[in-house]
Amino acid sequence: MNHLYRITLVEAKLFAREPTPWLAAVLLPTIVLVAIGMLFPPHAADPGPGGQRYIDLFVPSMVVMTLATLGVNTLPGRLARYRERGVLRRMSTTPASPGALLVAQLAINAVVAVAALALLVGVGHVAFGIPLPKDPLGFAAAFALGMSSLFAVGLLVAAIAPTSGAASAMFLPLFAAVMFLGGVYLPRWLLPEFLVRIGDFTPPGVQSMLDAWSGTPPQVLPLAVMGVITLVAGWLAARSFRWE
Amino acid sequence: MRTGDGVADAARMETVIDVQNVTKTYGGRRVVDDVSLEIREGEIFALLGPNGAGKTTLVETIAGLRAPDSGRIRVLGLDPRRDRDALRQQLGIQLQESALPDNLRVWEALDLYASFYANPADPRKLLASLGLEGVRGSRFAKLSGGQKQRLSIALALVGNPRIAVLDELSTGLDPQARRDTWELIEGARDRGVTVLLVTHLMEEAERLADRIALFDAGRLVALDTPEGIVRRIDAEQRVRFRPSAPFDVSILTDLADVRGVTRSGSTITVAGGGNLVLAVTAALARNGVVANDLRIEQADLDDAFIALTGRRLAS
Numbered sequence: 200m201n202h203l204y205r206i207t208l209v210e211a212k213l214f215a216r217e218p219t220p221w222l223a224a225v226l227l228p229t230i231v232l233v234a235i236g237m238l239f240p241p242h243a244a245d246p247g248p249g250g251q252r253y254i255d256l257f258v259p260s261m262v263v264m265t266l267a268t269l270g271v272n273t274l275p276g277r278l279a280r281y282r283e284r285g286v287l288r289r290m291s292t293t294p295a296s297p298g299a300l301l302v303a304q305l306a307i308n309a310v311v312a313v314a315a316l317a318l319l320v321g322v323g324h325v326a327f328g329i330p331l332p333k334d335p336l337g338f339a340a341a342f343a344l345g346m347s348s349l350f351a352v353g354l355l356v357a358a359i360a361p362t363s364g365a366a367s368a369m370f371l372p373l374f375a376a377v378m379f380l381g382g383v384y385l386p387r388w389l390l391p392e393f394l395v396r397i398g399d400f401t402p403p404g405v406q407s408m409l410d411a412w413s414g415t416p417p418q419v420l421p422l423a424v425m426g427v428i429t430l431v432a433g434w435l436a437a438r439s440f441r442w443e
Numbered sequence: 444m445r446t447g448d449g450v451a452d453a454a455r456m457e458t459v460i461d462v463q464n465v466t467k468t469y470g471g472r473r474v475v476d477d478v479s480l481e482i483r484e485g486e487i488f489a490l491l492g493p494n495g496a497g498k499t500t501l502v503e504t505i506a507g508l509r510a511p512d513s514g515r516i517r518v519l520g521l522d523p524r525r526d527r528d529a530l531r532q533q534l535g536i537q538l539q540e541s542a543l544p545d546n547l548r549v550w551e552a553l554d555l556y557a558s559f560y561a562n563p564a565d566p567r568k569l570l571a572s573l574g575l576e577g578v579r580g581s582r583f584a585k586l587s588g589g590q591k592q593r594l595s596i597a598l599a600l601v602g603n604p605r606i607a608v609l610d611e612l613s614t615g616l617d618p619q620a621r622r623d624t625w626e627l628i629e630g631a632r633d634r635g636v637t638v639l640l641v642t643h644l645m646e647e648a649e650r651l652a653d654r655i656a657l658f659d660a661g662r663l664v665a666l667d668t669p670e671g672i673v674r675r676i677d678a679e680q681r682v683r684f685r686p687s688a689p690f691d692v693s694i695l696t697d698l699a700d701v702r703g704v705t706r707s708g709s710t711i712t713v714a715g716g717g718n719l720v721l722a723v724t725a726a727l728a729r730n731g732v733v734a735n736d737l738r739i740e741q742a743d744l745d746d747a748f749i750a751l752t753g754r755r756l757a758s
Contacts, residue, residue, distance in 0.1 A: 285542035292536040
């Protein structure tokens with residue numbers, strides 16, 4: 200336990216020293232939200248689909264940007280690099296387990312995801328009057344399951360990729376797909392219906408977050424799918440993960 | 444200093460690493476081929492051999508990082524794979540390649556690794572003794588090759604291990620740093636740490652090791668003290684000198700230990716065996732000749748390796 204605590208502290212420092220994840224996962228979604236808020240003045244009398252303002256509909260997609268950056272880039276990329284550099288192997292020769300390093304990374308990325316979410320929601324609320332999630336519990340569940348499913352998929356890629364270069368090459372299309380289906384590149388109401396449906400059931404399950412935000416309890420099936428993806432991908436990753 | 448008494452002491456010491464008939468095969472190639480050896484408490488034991496001889500694979504099985512295909516290994520009475528956790532507390536390992544995150548600072552690495560062990564060494568003292576104080580706040584990526592290497596050695600010793608496994612410890616070190624590192628290893632041995640050294644450098648093994656296991660193509664070729672290994676090959680000695688006065692070479696060629704005498708300019712070279720130096724200088728003295736600039740050339744480990752395997756140790 201003490202090992203895990205010490206490793207987490209050190210890994211948190213290392214995370215803090217790298218500017219890219221902060222920029223891409225924490226600051227960028229909020230910056231994009233602010234930019235959109237300035238392009239579509241929030242008080243414009245031009246309601247988007249469903250009577251909601253465009254900007255309100257955008258928030259979950261910005262959450263997807265955070266989760267995609269951390270889940271299929273920062274977290275597994277770092278683990279793949281650690282493995283390639285022999286960091287995990289080096290640690291496995293000590294009384295500490297390299298598994299503790301993996302747990303520490305999961306925890307740090309989860310905390311950063313929540314921090315990015317808080318920043319996004321806070322700025323959106325204060326600057327553009329975006330309401331807080333109307334179903335906070337439902338949103339928490341959708342966020343937690345969405346994050347864990349995406350992290351598990353990222354870990355699975357890190358587990359099966361032979362080198363960190365190969366991992367990066369696999370993350371690229373995965374990242375693009377998650378961002379696209381999550382409505383980051385194009386608003387989801389402009390996507391064809393079948394892509395929207397696919398996006399409901401692929402990590403991190405943006406529709407569930409949107410539902411919870413606007414006060415509709417998220418549907419059980421998409422949430423259950425995220426849970427199943429977390430378990431299956433996580434189990435496969437744990438089975439196939441190589442420490443060296 | 445290695446002395447006869449030291450070897451006798453060592454013989455009474457407890458065996459801390461016991462390797463019996465260990466074999467490891469990769470892709471049909473026997474990387475470690477039926478190796479048996481016993482390493483005793485408090486000695487510096489060197490696995491010496493050319494690159495690719497299977498030394499690293501053997502220490503990795505000793506450290507429990509790999510399972511042998513067959514054979515039996517006990518380290519401090521423990522099975523390196525089954526009793527991994529218990530062994531980790533008492534075994535410090537320095538692996539060949541550098542293995543820390545780029546942005547980790549030197550003191551952070553040592554503090555972190557110290558926290559893994561029940562009775563760690565003082566990280567500050569260790570940094571000082573390894574000459575790393577000046578870079579304690581530097582990031583790993585900014586260190587020179589030699590500094591990375593010394594940090595790696597520090598991490599192997601920070602847990603106050605009973606056994607330290609050091610793989611190619613002086614790689615990338617300049618001659619001064621290399622000698623400093625050797626002193627550090629001797630210091631660890633003097634504190635009672637058993638050191639298992641993997642090296643392809645003859646000089647390193649000769650200087651540091653109490654006993655050497657000579658490795659070639661996965662097989663143990665010889666296991667003895669450095670002197671013992673050299674003695675195995677009955678190599679010719681050569682004595683070279685400039686005589687103070689002309690003399691009749693028959694006073695030397697008549698000696699039983701002398702096999703040949705050659706002259707090149709003012710220098711005489713005498714080849715032979717046994718106690719050649721004493722025989723030659725005594726014969727010269729009897730005839731009123733002084734041997735100036737006397738040099739003795741003896742076989743070393745490199746010669747021994749060539750004699751035992753038919754090839755050179757280092758390129």
